[in-house]
Amino acid sequence: MALLHVENLRKSFGGLMAVKDLSFHVEPGEILGLIGPNGAGKSTVFNLIMGTITPDQGRILFKGRDITHWPTYKIVDAGVARVFQIARYFPRKTVYENVEISAIPNEIFVRSADPRAKTVESCVRTGLCTNEHCPGDDRCLCRSELPGMLPQGGLRRLELARAIGTDPELLLLDEPFAGLSHAEVDEISHLIASLRDEGQTIVLVDHNMRGVMRLVDRIVVLCFGEKIAEGTPEEVARNPQVQEAYLAGGGF
């Protein structure tokens, strides 16, 4: 059974149809690429899945449950997490404390497990805190550094750590390579691959098809809110409609 089912999703903003009768599904353990030129509606799809905006029509099923009208926090608790293209962090909390918030359960009165172990794990897994003291020890840089001091690649790792901290079964990555240097792109793509190898299901949005070809198992191509192709990277790359869309939209 598919982990995520998107059925006939439709969303328009005023007269603009941002997502038009879109259906696709995500299999457990795969990396699905959601590709399309700028303005194709990729981020809107993420916003719809995360409950940031509600669709005009259609539904979203996660593990067979209809999550279409759920609030964001509930969707996150159910097991979907999103990594934003522009990091959304707590500027006055340290890097470690930023990750810690994700590890704290949504319970006020129930005494739950210590978030410490979870926080440490998320930090280590994303390579956010790497020196020998990290991140258990006060000497670790993560414990004093503020997010504002991190380079772009570090911020992306922080976003990833915050997402992973919520224990997601499905991870949505919004343009994870945008604004990164070549070296950082390699590192982050390595990190994503290693997460997949550990069994993490991922949906990855990107406008640059070439960059994600090696990383994804399957691709869904969006153009003006519509699905124009679906298949393995090779199949999609050969698709004349896709080539046209990309050439029209500035090439890929």
Place this chain on the structure above:
Amino acid sequence: MSLRTLKFALLGLTVIVAGAVGPFLPSKWMTTLLYAQLFAVYAMGWDILSGMTGQISFGHIFFVAVSGYTAGLLNLYLQWPIWATVPTGVVMAVLAGLLFSVPALRLRGPYFSLVTLILPLAAARLVIILADWTGGELGKFGVTPLCQDSLLNALNGVLLRLGISIDGFRLYQYCNYYFFWMLMAMVGGGLVWLSTSRIGKILEAIRENEEAVEAAGINVAKYKIFAFVVSAFIVGLGGALSVHTNEAVFFNSLLSLTTSIEMIVASVIGGMGTIVGALWGGFLVRGGEQVIKELAQLKLPIGAAGLALSFLERWATLIFFALLLVLLFFARQGLLPLLAGLFRRGRRIRGG
């Protein structure tokens, strides 16, 4: 040393000092500090909601009023005893907090703040319209005192057995002073614990980026309502007890917008969201003015007749607020963060 330990240490120190100076205080100062302690409770109650989550409430005096008038009027007209009036007042304040949090959750930033301002204004009108019962702006006397004769006699008996003899009025003052001292210590302890717990971390995170908290799987609305309820509870508790200390329902102490604004000032001066900072701020705001008034009694040995400082008396409030502004200029983050910063730099301790 963790931030929690540091805050508990600072709180403990403050409470010990406030307790230790009690017996040495002249009567006037004892009254000033009694009200400073009550006000510190208000300021800490404000801080747990507004200081921590960043939703600035201008109208916290509303919760004082709801609880204070409930307790006071129940006592005046139905002769309910203290053990019934105070809990009822607090429950009403909590209900008001709950009721208020629902629309408040839909509002952000200045819109939220402006709405909070409307509540005490509306309540003030109501109190004046119902002046026959509430006493209006003049207030109404005759509320059962917090320290009743039976309690004072019992205290006197204990003290006499210990070989301590204190005259009646002084004992009455002590009783009130140390009652609010205990209240301040308990509220301070509870709120320092809460503010440094996981719940506090989330409230702080809400202040910094609400969307990111939601994305972490946290129900922001639930935490905001919780903060509202705790805040209304604390402020309401202070309000209900103050009525019995004053032995009257006073419009000026239960519904003064100035007090509402001063809660913000106290928290900002001490450090928003730090609780202990709000407590210090409370003492500064209530005690500072009195200090200047005391100075006005002095004569400087300048010139033959000496330079009387009596002119300070009239200007005390103004001078005091000017000093607060200067303080804010140099310690924008507030006193406690300033101190914690120095402490950390000195000890090279990182993180929280």
